[in-house]
Amino acid sequence: xxxxxxxxxxxxxxxxxxxxxxxxxxxxxxxxxxxxxxxxxxxxxxxxxxxxxxxxxxxxxxxxxxxxxxxxxxxxxxxxxxxxxxxxxxxxxxxxxxxxxxxxxxxxxxxxxxxxxxxxxxxxxxxxxxxxxxxxxxxxxxxxxxxxxxxxxxxxxxxxxxxxxxxxxxxxxxxxxxxxxxx
Amino acid sequence: xxxxxxxxxxxxxxxxxxxxxxxxxxxxxxxxxxxxxxxxxxxxxxxxxxxxxxxxxxxxxxxxxxxxxxxxxxxxxxxxxxxxxxxxxxxxxxxxxxxxxxxxxxxxxxxxxxxxxxxxxxxxxxxxxxxxxxxxxxxxxxxxxxxxxxxxxxxxxxxxxxxxxxxxxxxxxxxxxxxxxxxxxxxxxxxxxxxxxxxxxxxxxxxxxxxxxxxxxxxxxxxxxxxxxxxxxxxxxxxxxxxxxxxxxxxxxxxxxxx
Numbered sequence: 001x002x003x004x005x006x007x008x009x010x011x012x013x014x015x016x017x018x019x020x021x022x023x024x025x026x027x028x029x030x031x032x033x034x035x036x037x038x039x040x041x042x043x044x045x046x047x048x049x050x051x052x053x054x055x056x057x058x059x060x061x062x063x064x065x066x067x068x069x070x071x072x073x074x075x076x077x078x079x080x081x082x083x084x085x086x087x088x089x090x091x092x093x094x095x096x097x098x099x100x101x102x103x104x105x106x107x108x109x110x111x112x113x114x115x116x117x118x119x120x121x122x123x124x125x126x127x128x129x130x131x132x133x134x135x136x137x138x139x140x141x142x143x144x145x146x147x148x149x150x151x152x153x154x155x156x157x158x159x160x161x162x163x164x165x166x167x168x169x170x171x172x173x174x175x176x177x178x179x180x181x182x183x
Numbered sequence: 184x185x186x187x188x189x190x191x192x193x194x195x196x197x198x199x200x201x202x203x204x205x206x207x208x209x210x211x212x213x214x215x216x217x218x219x220x221x222x223x224x225x226x227x228x229x230x231x232x233x234x235x236x237x238x239x240x241x242x243x244x245x246x247x248x249x250x251x252x253x254x255x256x257x258x259x260x261x262x263x264x265x266x267x268x269x270x271x272x273x274x275x276x277x278x279x280x281x282x283x284x285x286x287x288x289x290x291x292x293x294x295x296x297x298x299x300x301x302x303x304x305x306x307x308x309x310x311x312x313x314x315x316x317x318x319x320x321x322x323x324x325x326x327x328x329x330x331x332x333x334x335x336x337x338x339x340x341x342x343x344x345x346x347x348x349x350x351x352x353x354x355x356x357x358x359x360x361x362x363x364x365x366x367x368x369x370x371x372x373x374x375x376x377x378x379x380x381x382x383x384x385x386x387x388x389x390x391x392x393x394x395x396x397x398x399x400x401x402x403x404x405x406x407x408x409x410x411x412x413x414x415x416x417x418x419x420x421x422x423x424x425x426x427x428x429x430x431x432x433x434x435x436x437x438x439x440x441x442x
Contacts (some may be wrong), residue, residue, distance in 0.1 A: 021246050028253040035260055035282035043285045047353075047427035070327060071346055075334040082329070087265065087431055089280050112335035135383060181285040183265060183431030 006088070041179035042170065044160055046085040050153050053173060056061075061169060065151035066145070066161040073110055081106045083157040090136045090180040095171065099133035099143060101125045105159070130164060133173040136180055142170060221412030222298050225365060229306045244304045251312040252441035256282070259314045259439055266314055266437040267360075267428070269368070269418065271295070273441075276370070276420050278431055283298050286431075288424035291373040292415040295442060310364055314437035317368075319361035324354055324426060326434070353426045362438060367413045371430070372422030399417075416440070 029037045040055040046067035053061040068084035110114045116122050130144015145151070145161040155161075160182075162170065174180075207356040221322050252270070260282025264311075268277040268284065277287040335341035374381050400410045420428075 007230070018246060021250050025246070025250055027254055028250075028257045032253070032256060032260060032282055039282065045286065045427050047430050048423050070329050072329050072331045073334060074331060079334075084327070089263070089283070109333075110341065112337040112341035146357065152329045179283075181280065181283070183286060183427065 006098070013158070020109075037179045039175070039178060040173050041181065042174060043181045044085070045183060046087070047183075049154060049161070051166070053170065060173075061166075063162075063166050065166070066151050066156050067154055068156055068158045069154050073106060075109050076179075079159075085156070085158050085160065085182055086138075086140060087183050088181075090181060090182060092134050092174050092176050092178045093137050094135040095174075095176060096133045096135070098131060099129045099141075101129050104139070117136070130162075130167050132167055133175060134171065136182075143167070158174075199395060210401070210404060213404050214397070217400050217403070217410040221410050222414075224409075225298070225412045226302055226306065229302065229310050229364065247304050247308050248441070251308045252439070254312040255314050255439040256439075260439060262314075264433050264436075265431050266439065267432055268439045269416070269441065271442040276418060276424075277426065278428055286428070288420050288428070290383065290418055290420055292419040294415075296414045296416065298412070298414045299416065299442065311440050311442075314439045315362040315364060315366070317360040317435045317438055318363055319359075320435060321359040322356065322429060323358075324356045324429065327432060353423055355422055356425050356429065358425065358429050360436075360438060361413070365411065365413055366440075367415045368438060368440070369415065369417040370425055371417065371419045372425045373419045416442070 036057070040053065040060070043052045043053070043054060044065060044067065049065055049067055051063060051065045052059050071083045072080060073083070074080045087102065101124070103125060105115050128146055129141070130146075133141045133143040135141055140158055140160075142160045142162065144164055144167045147155075147161075148163050151163050256268070256279075259268070259279065263281055265278050265280045268275075268279055270277070271293060273286045274290045276290060277284045279285065329333075330346065332344065332346060355374070356370075357371045357372070359372045360370075361378070362368060374384070376384075403410045431434055
């Protein structure tokens with residue numbers, strides 16, 4: 001008859017190995033759990049043009065968004081811009097109500113217009129970014145749009161555009177420092 | 184009496200046929216030997232980097248495999264670029280950065296090489312306890328769908344230059360990653376076609392794979408090269424998820440594999 005509880009040298013080695021393995025497993029699991037964001041965060045899929053708002057490992061909201069168009073704008077041999085949404089881990093750096101868009105040089109070059117001075121009045125556009133903007137750094141924003149029919153398509157200059165309803169929700173839910181995963 | 188001409192190059196009728204048959208038999212034998220011995224060679228190579236030995240079978244077996252997976256995740260968590268995680272026990276393919284799995288998709292189907300399922304836990308532990316670097320990548324889809332636009336000279340020209348947004352319908356993708364330890368990981372978009380077309384495609388894929396292997400071996404013999412066996416893992420996931428994952432990853436990503 002085979003007894004599974006019989007203590008043999010082999011069993012002792014196996015048991016101590018099992019204990020060592022289990023304690024290492026627990027230690028690594030603890031380290032990995034620590035890395036997971038505790039508060040709510042947002043994930044943006046720039047291929048499917050979708051966003052997922054995640055809290056406690058559960059998707060609390062998801063929907064369509066617009067991301068970078070992958071247009072490479074060339075202005076002669078010296079200037080070029082690529083309009084793609086960056087990929088990686090980011091944080092919300094600032095939150096703003098009724099944001100004003102300060103048009104960069106490429107916005108004029110893309111429209112075939114002469115580039116004005118750095119603080120010229122034609123650089124400032126009101127209402128085009130929707131009611132809220134959340135900054136991710138380097139000029140990338142999560143904002144609204146007046147072109148709501150394009151939501152779900154890759155049409156932006158790298159920013160993430162949401163419809164009014166989702167923008168209001170994200171503005172309310174995400175705080176400064178909240179994690180943003182873009183891919 | 185006329186004596187037959189004595190020439191070293193003259194052969195009896197049918198000798199050439201026999202020689203050709205012998206040659207073919209030798210090639211066949213060499214192919215067979217290569218096919219049989221190649222996996223053993225890989226197994227030996229994989230065992231060669233042993234640092235710790237886990238020669239115990241069940242129940243430690245699954246525990247040790249899980250430990251290898253967590254160790255790989257632990258090392259992966261120190262990377263600030265996006266890496267790929269394949270977990271067959273969870274039926275998931277995920278991407279992560281800095282230790283945070285931020286996107287996962289379900290595995291619809293997978294095909295794992297017999298070699299991978301037959302190697303010892305010790306070998307699995309030694310090979311898969313860290314993320315594998317992918318040294319070669321091949322894909323049927325483009326990584327970045329860049330559209331070049333030349334800046335218009337004036338507003339009138341700009342009005343005529345309408346850029347259409349990229350399509351949201353994705354082509355069926357196949358991505359191959361050759362890892363540093365000589366494994367071939369294939370990620371395929373799940374087919375939405377009918378049973379007959381799927382079976383036909385599978386048959387064509389299998390025949391292509393056999394032909395390609397045979398060709399590699401024969402060419403190897405001609406060039407006096409040894410055939411290198413490549414253990415394969417093929418995974419099928421949703422096509423949009425696959426395209427998203429492929430575009431999210433760096434050019435030669437790190438891959439964590441758990442099976």
